Amino acid sequence: xxxxxxxxxxxxxxxxxxxxxxxxxxxxxxxxxxxxxxxxxxxxxxxxxxxxxxxxxxxxxxxxxxxxxxxxxxxxxxxxxxxxxxxxxxxxxxxxxxxxxxxxxxxxxxxxxxxxxxxxxxxxxxxxxxxxxxxxxxxxxxxxxxxxxxxxxxxxxxxxxxxxxxxxxxxxxxxxxxxxxxxxxxxxxxxxxxxxxxxxxxxxxxxxxxxxxxxxxxxxxxxxxxxxxxxxxxxxxxxxxxxxxxxxxxxxxxxxxxxxxxxxxxxxxxxxxxxxxxxxxxx
Amino acid sequence: xxxxxxxxxxxxxxxxxxxxxxxxxxxxxxxxxxxxxxxxxxxxxxxxxxxxxxxxxxxxxxxxxxxxxxxxxxxxxxxxxxxxxxxxxxxxxxxxxxxxxxxxxxxxxxxxxxxxxxxxxxxxxxxxxxxxxxxxxxxxxxxxxxxxxxxxxxxxxxxxxxxxxxxxxxxxxxxxxxxxxxxxxxxxxxxxxxxxxxxxxxxxxxxxxxxxxxxxxxxxxxxxxxxxxxxxxxxxxxxxxxxxxxxxxxxxxxxxxxxxxxxxxxxxxxx
Numbered sequence: 001x002x003x004x005x006x007x008x009x010x011x012x013x014x015x016x017x018x019x020x021x022x023x024x025x026x027x028x029x030x031x032x033x034x035x036x037x038x039x040x041x042x043x044x045x046x047x048x049x050x051x052x053x054x055x056x057x058x059x060x061x062x063x064x065x066x067x068x069x070x071x072x073x074x075x076x077x078x079x080x081x082x083x084x085x086x087x088x089x090x091x092x093x094x095x096x097x098x099x100x101x102x103x104x105x106x107x108x109x110x111x112x113x114x115x116x117x118x119x120x121x122x123x124x125x126x127x128x129x130x131x132x133x134x135x136x137x138x139x140x141x142x143x144x145x146x147x148x149x150x151x152x153x154x155x156x157x158x159x160x161x162x163x164x165x166x167x168x169x170x171x172x173x174x175x176x177x178x179x180x181x182x183x184x185x186x187x188x189x190x191x192x193x194x195x196x197x198x199x200x201x202x203x204x205x206x207x208x209x210x211x212x213x214x215x216x217x218x219x220x221x222x223x224x225x226x227x228x229x230x231x232x233x234x235x236x237x238x239x240x241x242x243x244x245x246x247x248x249x250x251x252x253x254x255x256x257x258x259x260x261x262x263x264x265x266x267x268x269x270x271x272x273x274x275x276x277x278x279x280x281x282x283x
Numbered sequence: 284x285x286x287x288x289x290x291x292x293x294x295x296x297x298x299x300x301x302x303x304x305x306x307x308x309x310x311x312x313x314x315x316x317x318x319x320x321x322x323x324x325x326x327x328x329x330x331x332x333x334x335x336x337x338x339x340x341x342x343x344x345x346x347x348x349x350x351x352x353x354x355x356x357x358x359x360x361x362x363x364x365x366x367x368x369x370x371x372x373x374x375x376x377x378x379x380x381x382x383x384x385x386x387x388x389x390x391x392x393x394x395x396x397x398x399x400x401x402x403x404x405x406x407x408x409x410x411x412x413x414x415x416x417x418x419x420x421x422x423x424x425x426x427x428x429x430x431x432x433x434x435x436x437x438x439x440x441x442x443x444x445x446x447x448x449x450x451x452x453x454x455x456x457x458x459x460x461x462x463x464x465x466x467x468x469x470x471x472x473x474x475x476x477x478x479x480x481x482x483x484x485x486x487x488x489x490x491x492x493x494x495x496x497x498x499x500x501x502x503x504x505x506x507x508x509x510x511x512x513x514x515x516x517x518x519x520x521x522x523x524x525x526x527x528x529x530x531x532x533x534x535x536x537x538x539x540x541x542x543x544x545x546x547x548x549x550x551x552x553x554x
Contacts, residue, residue, distance in 0.1 A: 057486060
């Protein structure tokens with residue numbers, strides 16, 4: 001009985017340009033792959049728009065006659081909801097079990113045999129997917145909303161680059177979170193437990209159900225630093241509606257970047273540990 | 284089978300029993316599912332409490348009044364989701380050809396599909412919804428009359444029938460458009476979110492469409508008005524608030540018609 005060690009091949013070259021070219025190629029294929037589901041995208045846009053209406057009306061009712069709630073005015077709340085509905089699919093909070101499925105079926109061996117680190121390869125695919133989602137899932141609700149609600153437009157120029165950076169960091173961070181949740185399949189026979197915890201926790205704590213600043217300050221401030229969840233959705237949205245002055249915006253994005261780097265490093269660590277014990281049955 | 288009505292019942296019971304056994308076989312996974320399912324509804328209710336931490340009233344309704352609406356919506360949706368909700372997986376049945384197999388058996392297609400996939404893990408959610416409903420009704424300070432006592436029982440049942448009809452009707456779309464995917468969610472889960480708040484919260488044509496065009500106002504808003512003895516701030520006469528059960532019956536009839544139309548025009552995807 002022979003056995004093959006399928007661990008990640010070390011980089012044979014440290015050529016950064018080559019690395020970027022590979023990353024770009026995988027990302028482009030990710031973009032193409034997700035762009036094939038056109039009908040599903042249309043259905044998804046309709047659903048996001050309906051939920052945009054629902055959540056927007058509720059938050060505007062919370063603002064009520066006073067016209068503001070927890071420091072957001074009506075226009076900021078409307079923007080928070082509508083852009084949030086679009087970003088939800090850009091970061092893809094839910095519904096990604098590809099890695100866990102591949103681990104369960106053993107297909108993950110194919111990923112390990114490739115000359116690209118699995119974390120890098122999956123991240124590249126996810127970046128392509130996110131790029132497609134920006135065009136097809138973020139823009140439509142944001143373009144529909146102004147016909148029905150007054151939206152908030154940023155008034156300071158640094159907000160725009162900060163928002164773009166914040167969305168990019170959120171995409172990487174959310175990918176890392178999902179990768180870690182999926183990677184529990186290396187150790188568990190059934191990943192439903194971690195998946196359920198992730199689905200429940202992320203939805204509430206990322207600011208999708210309500211802006212986290214509706215909570216008391218002593219609840220949301222530690223949450224923001226100690227957990228990655230607010231960095232997934234609340235931060236880009238708060239940056240966009242200029243809830244805070246520019247230095248605070250920059251600090252929030254910095255927290256995001258730290259979380260993304262930390263969790264990405266954890267992904268690589270977990271992947272290495274998993275490869276030591278992974279046994280794939282069959283031939 | 285057709286000449287022995289008892290035989291049909293035995294067959295359905297066998298389907299249900301097999302489901303229950305297979306789902307409970309992996310205890311830990313089943314417990315995780317129970318917890319996960321109740322969690323989603325718990326957070327929906329918590330969201331309402333958080334919103335009331337920021338404001339005193341929502342669309343002219345206080346927390347206690349809103350909780351009656353929330354409880355009714357939570358229980359009705361969770362119970363309908365438990366009994367009928369899995370019909371939303373019908374695109375998969377169409378794609379894999381399972382629907383063809385089901386149609387060949389000498390039993391009704393809809394009951395078979397429902398029993399084959401009855402998600403027992405959703406029991407926890409329905410029970411939590413019931414707890415919220417009972418708590419809300421007790422805390423709301425309702426001026427009890429025989430009619431209201433009857434409505435407290437009939438309204439949740441009507442809500443279940445209504446949401447069940449929405450599930451079946453939206454699933455019918457999949458017969459014609461397999462890739463419709465999330466589209467049904469905008470009416471099922473969207474309906475749940477819509478009915479979780481008084482309809483005065485919403486505005487314009489959106490309210491008109493969801494509340495009266497699709498009838499969602501009759502799930503929780505109008506029964507709550509009748510129980511609380513409040514006049515409709517939107518100006519509809521008070522008898523409308525008692526019309527919920529009638530609306531549910533109409534919805535069920537429409538959903539049944541849609542389902543029959545769908546089944547009759549269903550063409551297998553082939554191989």
